[in-house]
Amino acid sequence: MRQALLSVAMGLAGATAVAGAGWALEAAALPPPEHADQVAAAAIGWLAEHPFAVDVFHAGHHRLHGACTQGSFRAGHGRGVVHGTLISLRPGPVVVFARHHQVVRIHGAPLRFLPPSLAAAVGCPRRLASTLDRATHFGDSLRVERSYAANQPALKLELRRVHDERLTLYVSPQRARPLVAILARDGKVATARIYLGNTTPQALRHFHISPWPNR
Amino acid sequence: MAEQVKDVSRLSAAESLARGLSIPRPPLWLIGSWAVGRLAVVLTAAAIRPSIWTFDLWDGRWYDLVARSGYLFVPGRLSDPAFFPLYPILLRGLHALGVSWAIAGPLLSNLAFPLALALFYALTRELFDASLARRATIFLAIFPLGYVFSMAYPESVALVFIAAAPLAAMRGRWWLAAACAGAAGLTRPEGLFLLLPLAGIAWQQRRALDATGRGATLAAVLAPTAGAVAFPLYLASVLNDPLAWTRAQQAWHRSFGITRIVTAFSRLPGYVSYDPLFVRDIRDVAFFFLYLGLLVAARRVGTPLPWLALAAGIVVLPAFSGSFTSIARFGLVAPPLFWGLAGITKNARAERGVQALSLVLLVLATLSIGYVFP
Numbered sequence: 001m002r003q004a005l006l007s008v009a010m011g012l013a014g015a016t017a018v019a020g021a022g023w024a025l026e027a028a029a030l031p032p033p034e035h036a037d038q039v040a041a042a043a044i045g046w047l048a049e050h051p052f053a054v055d056v057f058h059a060g061h062h063r064l065h066g067a068c069t070q071g072s073f074r075a076g077h078g079r080g081v082v083h084g085t086l087i088s089l090r091p092g093p094v095v096v097f098a099r100h101h102q103v104v105r106i107h108g109a110p111l112r113f114l115p116p117s118l119a120a121a122v123g124c125p126r127r128l129a130s131t132l133d134r135a136t137h138f139g140d141s142l143r144v145e146r147s148y149a150a151n152q153p154a155l156k157l158e159l160r161r162v163h164d165e166r167l168t169l170y171v172s173p174q175r176a177r178p179l180v181a182i183l184a185r186d187g188k189v190a191t192a193r194i195y196l197g198n199t200t201p202q203a204l205r206h207f208h209i210s211p212w213p214n215r
Numbered sequence: 216m217a218e219q220v221k222d223v224s225r226l227s228a229a230e231s232l233a234r235g236l237s238i239p240r241p242p243l244w245l246i247g248s249w250a251v252g253r254l255a256v257v258l259t260a261a262a263i264r265p266s267i268w269t270f271d272l273w274d275g276r277w278y279d280l281v282a283r284s285g286y287l288f289v290p291g292r293l294s295d296p297a298f299f300p301l302y303p304i305l306l307r308g309l310h311a312l313g314v315s316w317a318i319a320g321p322l323l324s325n326l327a328f329p330l331a332l333a334l335f336y337a338l339t340r341e342l343f344d345a346s347l348a349r350r351a352t353i354f355l356a357i358f359p360l361g362y363v364f365s366m367a368y369p370e371s372v373a374l375v376f377i378a379a380a381p382l383a384a385m386r387g388r389w390w391l392a393a394a395c396a397g398a399a400g401l402t403r404p405e406g407l408f409l410l411l412p413l414a415g416i417a418w419q420q421r422r423a424l425d426a427t428g429r430g431a432t433l434a435a436v437l438a439p440t441a442g443a444v445a446f447p448l449y450l451a452s453v454l455n456d457p458l459a460w461t462r463a464q465q466a467w468h469r470s471f472g473i474t475r476i477v478t479a480f481s482r483l484p485g486y487v488s489y490d491p492l493f494v495r496d497i498r499d500v501a502f503f504f505l506y507l508g509l510l511v512a513a514r515r516v517g518t519p520l521p522w523l524a525l526a527a528g529i530v531v532l533p534a535f536s537g538s539f540t541s542i543a544r545f546g547l548v549a550p551p552l553f554w555g556l557a558g559i560t561k562n563a564r565a566e567r568g569v570q571a572l573s574l575v576l577l578v579l580a581t582l583s584i585g586y587v588f589p
Contacts, residue, residue, distance in 0.1 A: 003426035010430020014390070015437035018397035022445025023452075025401075029304040031285040032453050041289045048291025133292045137280060 320367025
């Protein structure tokens with residue numbers, strides 16, 4: 001009996017040593033994630049969880065509302081259904097960014113001071129998530145610092161300039177919920193106050209969004 | 216036997232390592248089949264794109280990312296906690312020795328593969344006759360999916376440990392077996408299944424072991440799980456999320472459940488599409504059924520049941536994640552599949568036929584590097 005207990009104790013001690021050595025090896029050999037990457041990952045989590053957002057855009061001296069969502073939409077005028085990211089600006093156009101860089105304008109004329117592509121890049125959750133996700137794959141392309149935005153303390157997450165584009169995202173300090181995004185591209189700057197939420201029929205009607213019903 | 220086991224406990228660590236994993240001088244045919252297989256892979260890859268980057272594609276990029284920057288879980292997106300840590304740790308070690316990131320992965324895999332072949336041969340010799348061991352080793356060296364052994368993937372390193380742990384155990388070096396089994400569990404999830412053959416070997420040796428020996432045996436049987444558990448423990452300490460591996464797998468559309476195998480089969484018709492990835496999907500389904508056949512063949516040549524259970528776990532369990540994707544690659548670290556293949560090619564003509572077919576498929580599969588995922 002005593003010998004059996006000794007064997008079990010040795011076996012368990014050996015297995016614990018293996019687990020401990022494995023953990024120690026990982027902890028010693030692998031670098032911990034950067035704080036900026038962790039903040040970006042948490043922000044991506046919010047953006048992935050909420051594909052629908054209502055935005056308040058500022059571009060030039062203009063201020064306008066918009067909404068962004070993902071899914072399938074009636075293209076209108078007998079053009080069938082398009083799938084992708086839809087952005088609706090009020091006042092302004094309703095545009096769907098479909099796969100293979102296809103852009104389908106459902107109605108309304110584009111705004112000179114806020115092109116739909118710029119509005120989508122700064123105000124659409126999935127677009128922002130993709131941009132942040134790409135940044136997490138390249139070392140030191142993200143910087144984080146304490147700041148203030150949307151009338152509250154925030155973390156300022158800055159993406160390294162890529163070509164002529166610079167994105168700054170302000171997130172809540174505790175849980176990294178996205179608050180404000182600023183995107184400078186091609187000499188134009190757009191700011192979006194982002195309100196992540198759930199799709200409601202009223203919001204869809206307000207922003208002239210006609211989703212194609214799921215069957 | 217008890218005498219022998221006691222003697223072993225008095226050996227120094229270095230002596231134990233040397234004796235536990237001592238392998239006969241590699242025969243010429245082993246070196247030849249390794250060289251032929253690698254030449255086929257390297258020349259074909261060079262024909263597609265004459266660059267080392269050919270072998271650093273796909274998952275290699277993720278291992279590279281972990282090695283450079285550590286783990287980061289990104290909810291809802293593809294992220295690196297889906298990849299086990301020992302391979303990127305070894306990449307980091309190579310890089311610290313001055314090897315560039317681009318070369319580290321292919322270099323490590325290509326260095327580990329001949330060692331894996333030699334250990335696999337020694338293990339097979341312990342279980343079967345020399346003729347079957349020779350055939351099985353040659354098939355492993357030129358197996359169609361074997362181009363992965365040259366890429367920045369952990370399969371060749373995992374195979375080293377999966378062959379070394381039971382080999383050491385069969386020779387009574389249980390602490391060494393525990394170390395190798397723990398390393399296997401830290402390299403690939405398939406390493407977990409090593410507990411089955413190790414438990415089988417422990418059962419066979421139970422009468423020859425004293426209390427200390429039995430303790431070492433238990434440690435070795437638990438070691439694959441202990442090695443694998445070290446990964447979520449580490450993820451908990453750096454990401455505050457011990458389940459990051461499981462959640463990262465979900466982004467790859469993998470989530471385990473009893474009924475998910477039905478999902479995997481129900482998706483089959485959807486595999487036929489104009490998407491180039493359908494070639495990969497069809498291949499994985501074909502290899503799934505081939506592996507099931509090879510399991511039956513392995514049973515017929517007298518493969519011990521725990522080994523069959525290991526191979527069945529490696530081949531069948533991934534289908535319970537709702538997808539057949541990558542099963543062809545997972546099977547590379549299941550030795551019984553190659554024992555089964557060797558079992559159905561006792562006839563010299565059949566052996567040569569399968570070898571020729573294997574080489575042709577190896578070249579074609581290597582060509583696919585440019586188009587689809589492994």
